[in-house]
Amino acid sequence: MDFDMMSLPPAVRVSVFTRVGLAEVPMECPQAGYVAMQQQHEGGLLCPMDGIAVSFGREITDYVLRHHELFSSAVDLPLGNVRPLIPLNVDPPKHSKYRKILDPLFAPKRMDAMEADIAERANKFIDEFIERGECNFTEQFAELFPSAVFLGLMGLPWEELHTMLHLRDGILHPEKIDPAAVTDPLVSFAVMNATGQEIYAFFNEHLDAREANPTSDMLTHFITAEVDGESMTREEVLDLCYLFLIAGLDTVSDSLTCLFAFLAQHPEHRQQIIDDPALIPGAVEELLRWETPVAYGVPREATQDVTLPNGVQVPKGMVITVAYGASNVDPGEYPDGFDVRFDRENNRHIAFGGGVHRCLGSHLARRELRIALAEWHKRIPQYALKPGHEQLEFPQGLRHVKDLTLSW
Numbered sequence: 407m408d409f410d411m412m413s414l415p416p417a418v419r420v421s422v423f424t425r426v427g428l429a430e431v432p433m434e435c436p437q438a439g440y441v442a443m444q445q446q447h448e449g450g451l452l453c454p455m456d457g458i459a460v461s462f463g464r465e466i467t468d469y470v471l472r473h474h475e476l477f478s479s480a481v482d483l484p485l486g487n488v489r490p491l492i493p494l495n496v497d498p499p500k501h502s503k504y505r506k507i508l509d510p511l512f513a514p515k516r517m518d519a520m521e522a523d524i525a526e527r528a529n530k531f532i533d534e535f536i537e538r539g540e541c542n543f544t545e546q547f548a549e550l551f552p553s554a555v556f557l558g559l560m561g562l563p564w565e566e567l568h569t570m571l572h573l574r575d576g577i578l579h580p581e582k583i584d585p586a587a588v589t590d591p592l593v594s595f596a597v598m599n600a601t602g603q604e605i606y607a608f609f610n611e612h613l614d615a616r617e618a619n620p621t622s623d624m625l626t627h628f629i630t631a632e633v634d635g636e637s638m639t640r641e642e643v644l645d646l647c648y649l650f651l652i653a654g655l656d657t658v659s660d661s662l663t664c665l666f667a668f669l670a671q672h673p674e675h676r677q678q679i680i681d682d683p684a685l686i687p688g689a690v691e692e693l694l695r696w697e698t699p700v701a702y703g704v705p706r707e708a709t710q711d712v713t714l715p716n717g718v719q720v721p722k723g724m725v726i727t728v729a730y731g732a733s734n735v736d737p738g739e740y741p742d743g744f745d746v747r748f749d750r751e752n753n754r755h756i757a758f759g760g761g762v763h764r765c766l767g768s769h770l771a772r773r774e775l776r777i778a779l780a781e782w783h784k785r786i787p788q789y790a791l792k793p794g795h796e797q798l799e800f801p802q803g804l805r806h807v808k809d810l811t812l813s814w
């Protein structure tokens with residue numbers, strides 16, 4: 407990297423740092439690296455450069471997540487947005503107002519009602535390639551299916567699928583828009599900023615339409631929902647929609663690639679869910695724990711001098727990010743954390759985060775993953791990595807497999 411990391415604000419520095427990855431925690435098999443980091447650094451806290459830290463240990467991670475009054479999430483993230491993302495970059499008490507509006511909209515019962523629609527959308531993509539006996543799973547299923555579900559959720563037409571993918575790529579995969587973004591963070595920020603403006607314009611247009619003609623979709627709910635007699639302003643709704651596009655698409659796509667790569671390489675695990683589909687919910691939880699696709703959290707800034715549970719002093723202004731993936735294999739929490747067991751009980755994984763910012767979309771995400779596994783294995787129970795494609799590539803960013811190619 408030929409630019410000065412120290413010229414960036416601390417929250418951006420730690421984002422770039424974790425996105426690029428640590429040599430000690432290889433992208434393709436990070437779990438042993440996580441445990442090594444826990445052993446090498448006191449309390450599992452790595453301080454790679456001035457003003458930033460990464461927590462690899464479960465105890466400190468839980469402490470940071472549960473003390474939002476000491477560690478603020480109101481940090482600037484380089485994601486093309488011009489205002490804070492709602493509710494991710496907002497601290498309580500304002501954060502609680504948003505969650506009071508949003509939690510009921512994403513409650514399990516509401517998500518149950520979407521199950522048939524989600525299954526139909528999954529099968530639509532499987533129909534496209536099942537007869538061919540192979541597919542680029544990443545491109546032909548994992549990247550498309552969550553965006554298609556998102557369209558249904560938001561009440562957007564199927565024809566917007568490619569707009570959705572373009573907007574997502576501009577923020578999360580700027581290298582697909584300008585290849586120079588891989589090595590130059592400044593190019594990457596420029597692509598994100600331009601795409602950010604397109605995202606605001608896109609949702610503004612659809613929100614205008616809902617205001618003129620309300621429906622029963624999520625966009626209409628965002629405009630009309632109230633808490634304590636107050637509804638959200640247009641800017642607030644836009645900041646929420648912006649976050650949904652970032653938080654609700656790639657997270658599921660990336661999880662799908664990790665889960666299917668694992669199942670393709672572990673036929674004995676796969677056979678368990680073919681023989682007993684009732685194991686699928688447990689399999690999803692266990693694979694989310696083991697793979698933890700959102701490996702690192704949103705950076706948190708210390709609002710005052712803090713003494714962590716292990717006695718380490720954190721000065722006011724220091725930015726800490728937590729390594730969710732490391733907590734999910736911490737031997738203190740999981741003495742047998744390297745055994746992947748679909749019948750694991752009391753699985754307290756934090757793949758969806760923790761504390762007040764715990765994932766709002768977890769009930770939806772779980773349904774998407776369970777339904778994808780159920781529908782796929784009904785129709786394609788036996789498959790493997792296609793010969794010649796056994797070497798998996800895990801690029802920078804959220805944990806995911808590029809071009810996962812399966813054959814059956």
Ligand code: HEM
Binds near residue numbers: 703763767
């Ligand atoms: C398997 C898929 C998913 C994973 C692994 C995941 C993971 C996470 C994590 C770790 C956080 C906490 C970030 C932090 O504070 O450090 C989070 C927050 C959030 N997620 Fe998810 N997520 C997934 C799917 C979704 C979906 C489908 C949606 C929406 C449709 C969504 C919406 C959100 C929102 C709005 C927040 C912010 C919550 C707040 O600040 O109160 N996520 N997610």
